[in-house]
Amino acid sequence: MADFDINASLKAYLDDPQSILTPEADAALLDCENDPDAFTPGLINSVLNPIADTIGENPETITQASHLDSLQFLLKCAPTLPLSQRSDKQYGAGTDCELFAICRQTSYLPALSVGKLLDVVISGLGAHAEIVHHEEQEGDAETAHHKSTLEAFAFLLQWCVAAIEAKSAEKSAAAPARGKGGKGAKAKKGDGSWDPSAQLQTALDTMTKVMKLKLAKIFVTTSERDTFIGLFTRPVYLILESEQRVKSTAIRMHAFKVLCVAIKHHGHAYGAQTSIIQNLTYFEHLAEPMAEFLNILAEQYDYPQLAEEVMKELSNKEFSANDTKGPKSVSTFVARLSELAPRVVQRQVSYLAKLLESENYTLRCAIIEVCGNLIAMLSKAEEAERSENHKGQINAFFDVLEERFLDINPYCRCRAIQVYVKLCELETKYPKRRQKATELATQSLEDKSSNVRRNAIKLLGRLMATHPFAVLHGGLLNYGEWNERLETCEAELNALKPPAGTPGLAERTQADATVDEGLLDDATQVEEKAPMSEEQQMAAFQKAQEDAATAEALSKLQLTRRYYVEALRFIDTLHDASPHITQLLGSKNKSEVIEAMDFFVVADAYHLETAKSGIRRMLRLIWTKGNSDEGKGVQTHLIECYKGLFFDAPGNFSANDAANYVARNMISLTFGATPAELTSLEQLLATMMKEKCVSELVIQKLWQVYGVQKKEISKQQRRGAIIVLGMLALADPDIIVKEMEICLRIGLGGIGRKDLVLARYTCIALMRMTDNKPVKGTQAKPSMRLPNDHAVLVRLANLLDVQSDSRDWYGLAEQAIGAIYALSKHPDVLCSEIVRRKTKAVFAKKAPASEQPDIDNSQLDADGDVEMSDAQEPEVEPEFEPAEEEDAGSALGLSQLLFAVGHIALKQIVHLELCEQDFKRRKAEKEKSNPGLSPVKKTPGGRTPAPKKGDSKKQEEEDELDLMAGTNEDDFTDAIAHIRERELLYGPQSLLSSFGPLAKEICSNNTSYPNAELQAQAALCMAKLMCVSSEYCEANLSLLITILERSPSAVTRSNLVVALGDMAVMFNNLIDENTEYLYGRLSDTSLPVKRTCLMTLTFLILAGQVKVKGQLGEMAKCVEDPDERIREMSRMFFGELAGKDNAVYNHFVDMFSLLSSDAELEEDRFKKVIKFLASFIEKDKHAKQLAGKLAPRLQRAETERQWKDVAYVLGLLPHKNEEIAKMVDEGCKVVETAA
Secondary structure: OOOOOHHHHHHHHHHOOHHOOOOOHHHHHHHHHHHHHHHHHHHHHHHHHHHHHHHHHHHHHHHHHHHHHHHOOOOOOOOOOOOOOOOOOHOOOOOHHHHHHHOOOOOOHHHHHHHHHHHHHHHHHHHHHHHHHHHOOOOOOOHHHHHHHHHHHHHHHHHHHHHHHHHHHHHHOOOOOOOOHHHHHHHHHHHOOOOHHHHHHHHHHHHHHHHHHOHHHHHHHHHHHHHHHHHHHHHHHHHHHOHHHHHHHHHHHHHHHHHHHHHHOOOOOEEEEEEEHHHHHHOHHHHHHHHHHHHHHHHHHHOOOHHHHHHHHHHHHHHHHOHHHHHHHHHHHHHHHHHHEEEEHOOOOOHHHHHHOOEEEHHHHHHHHHHHHHHHHHHOOOHHHHHOOHHHHHHHHHHHHHHHHHOOHHHHHHHHHHHHHHHEEEEOOOOOHHHHHHHHHHHHHOOOOHHHEEEEEEHHHHHHHOOOEEEEOOOOHHHHHHHHHHHHHHHHHHHOOOOOOOOOOOHHHHHHHHHHHHHHHHHHHHOOOOOHHHHHHHHHHHHHHHHHHHHHHHHHHHHHHHHHHHHHHHHHHOOOOHHHHHHHHHOHHHHHHHHHHHHHHHHOOOOOHHHHHHHHHHHHHOOOOOHHHHHHHHHHHHHHHHHHHHOOOOOOHHHHHHHHHHHHHHOOOOOOHHHHHEEEEEEEHHHHOOOOOOOOOHHHHHHHHHHHOOOOOOHHHHHHHHHHHHHOOOOOOOHHHHHHHHHOOOOOOOHHHHHHHHHHHHHHHHHHOOOOOOOOOOOOOOOOOOOOOOHHHHHHHHOOOOOOOOOOOOOOOHHHHHHHHHOOHHHHHHHHHHHHHHHHHOOOOOOOOOOOOOOOOOOOOOOOOOOOOOOOOOOOOOOOOOOOOOHHHHHHHHEEEEEHHHHHHHHHHHHHHHHHHHHHHHHHHHHOOOOOOOOOOOOOOOOOOOOOOOOOOOHHHHHHHHHOEEEEEHHHHHHHHHHHHHHHHHHHOHHHHHHHHHHHHHHHHHOOOHHHHHHHHHHHHHHHHHOOOHHHHHHHHHHHHHHHHHOOOHHHHHHHHHHHHHHHOOOHHHHHHHHHHHHHHHHOOOOOOOHHHHHHHHHHHHOOOOOOOOOOOHHHHHHHHHHHHHHHHHHHHHHHHOOOOOOHHHHHHHHHHHHHHOOOHHHHHHHHHHHHHHOOOOOOOHHHHHHHHHOOOOOOOOOOHHHHHHHHHHHOOOOOHHHHHHHHHHHHHHHHHHH
């Protein structure tokens, strides 16, 4: 046996493993040096098996030269570096034999052979460790002779592990690649299922066993021991470098155990410290495992010194500005260590605090998390464990967190908020700190980073859900209730307090009792010898008891009052936060919107008063575009929230009670809802109905509420029931079809005639029976309509005859006409009859009516379902004598008639379009069934099956169908256009032809017809008729614009703005020259008119219906309007406009000119508007061109204000033009001198 020289071998191994000489290796192996093909698994096994047997019998034989060299020869055939790190230049070994030259690039040793080799070394080392241990037990003093054997095994084990790791890395890298040929590939055929994890665990376990021996007796000098321990720790660090290995808990724990024993018992601490710092710098995946390792070392091996030293070194470490990996890894490590071993970190927190000053945000994030973990640890500490400065430490950490709410980096601000979210779950509540956190989170809702805002909403939700005010009166946060309690408490306090003349008496009573008693006793003993009588003693005792009870009650009440005041402050802050969160429901960031929804759900559970408005605002999210995952996610979450809030009955309810609960909630959602909220609710309920979220039993309950005959039911409930049923019918029309009788009996019967709003919503519900809504770009569906003598249509027609001076009549009339056009086969015939009846009622009978006051600002419904009626039967034009129109009752009747006429005219347009679609559909079907029929061209003047012939018989319809195959589509379209343009308002047989001049007459003579309601309805009727025919529109446009400019009624002006918008779509050439009158309404004195005008112009411009000229400056002024809704709408408009062919850039100079020349526009407001507009000029090219156009104005400026305006806008544009900058400087000096 030869002595093994570990130092020489280790030096050679670290330089180049293949430089180790193996002259005594098995002859069969030596023969393969220049014949790689002979190096087969069979040959390898024939060499390995005898060595394994020999070592198994006697481990010390490992030091035999033949065995040692043979094993080293085999290991030289397996590279110890991954493929990416191999390089011939590294070794400069040009004299390699053929086999080793190949082995430098690829492993020639099969994986199974490497595994077998490792088994031999592990089993030999383990067996030898047992022998040494046995000798130690028997007290054998001579153990030094084992040194060489242990070193040989440790050296080979290090090499085997390196080979295995290189092999594993090579295998994982080559896994996706295919088709690599060559002999090396053949040798790896059986490697697919090879997994050395179990062997590595055994190897690590064996290392631990060896290190538990009394190595000091074997390795006498420190350097010898360190060298030997290094043979174990080096492969351990190598194993940890593999992310895959570290993921295995078993391997990770075994590796940690080896290192812990080496550090604790064999002086490896300094080496470990260096390795840990290096690992954190170069291997991101080791950040958390290293923290875990140091925690195990401190907890299980009682060695926290290493963790402390590592933290000291890290706190002084400086990272380069380009290094992102190092700081990230260190921050993860520090944060994880503070979570696992907070006490160890606490001792070094003064060093770590330096990292707060680091420019790298990830390091600051780590310290923020450390502070949170230390607060959590200190708050859970037992009373006995608490140090003197316990509170001071907690306060210091809280101060850091609060300070970091305002960190310059959004990630740090986020981390501070996230840490607070975790702290909310602590049992110790820290009320003062929570209040401060609530205020800071409310401020953070206005942060520019959406991530910060989202986390701030989350924190507010957690602060509310874990608030500390649940000790008294439960946990609800209703401001009114808490305020009432505070007032009651203050009243009780005032009752207990002494009179105003003796302030602080209660406090002094206690002081007297404790301080002066002894003095009084002394004085009594000296001066007064007469004792108190028994009665006096009893009275004094009783008084003292009463005083003590009063003082105690006073103290309790003062504490209670403080509790109430703090609760109210907390609720106040949440109330302040709610509007901001409501605003964030409109955010473009999905997660922010979802967090805001969750906040309001929690707020509702705690009865926060501002929750209701937020929950209503959530409704509009149902319109979030669902074509992306984000849109669908928001919609789905909204439905889930509403289910939880309104549609999921408590679990202990029976099916009947649950249905009642859900039906009640559904009805309550309609109470006080705006039209926009009702539209959104309709979409939500229809979506839920499609998804089968509404049970049949709930629908039955809604019909019961609607159909109940008892008087005690409120109007609101009955209305709510039919509103909800109408909404659900959008998804399932059968809901209304099945219960049509109830609608006839209630909504269209006596109850509906008394409650016009109920009748109106019943009409809307009835419209849902047919799905006749035309979808753009799709073929019209066959419509299922009712004959005119059907009970529903008869009742609908009769509704317009209801005598009422309520403004609700107009809403009812609009929906009744809409329902007739939706349900009737021949709505024009039925509506002709309605117009005749209404006309006779107004003109034929002049029954005296009680004087009605003029009605101003009537609430009209001008949303204009764009549609119109034509009627064919001749009707004598009513003789209308203005002088006789004196009583207001007739004015009301005429107003209602004009409203009905206008709305019928609009509906008729849509009806004609539907007829055209129906014709095309039936023609297509006819041609499909009879492809041989050829179309016959007809002249435009020829008779076509005009849809106005409403009373046609079935036979005529069949004849029409026969003619269809021969009718040209263009002819039919021309005929429809002719009817609309010439016949509806000008045809000799058309009913509507009588009302065009009538509406014009009333509008033209507002002094002759002074009734405000009549004027409003006449203007609306004329506007609707103008949408029918371009000829009528052209003739009356100037009158309409005059009314728009001069009408005192804001409602009339709003209606006409919408009407002008409709005309701009239909008759663009007529309106295009008059758009300045539309823009003029942006300066209207009435806020609703301004809003309507802005919405109308937004639609027209973005849809390309009107040409944008110089008036965009008027829209720009709205960006800084006092009204928030106008500001939001105009900003949204410019945001959309900026995406359309550089529109903001193209019109920037015109807008600037208009704004700058407006003397009434304050300078500050001007600057804000221009700054907003300049933010859309993103391209440098555009900025330079605009600067070039605006710069000459500096020299032409007539006033200082003009010069300042130009200089300001040039300062906003990144033009980078030195000449312009120089001109601005010069101009400034000139102005200053002149001034």
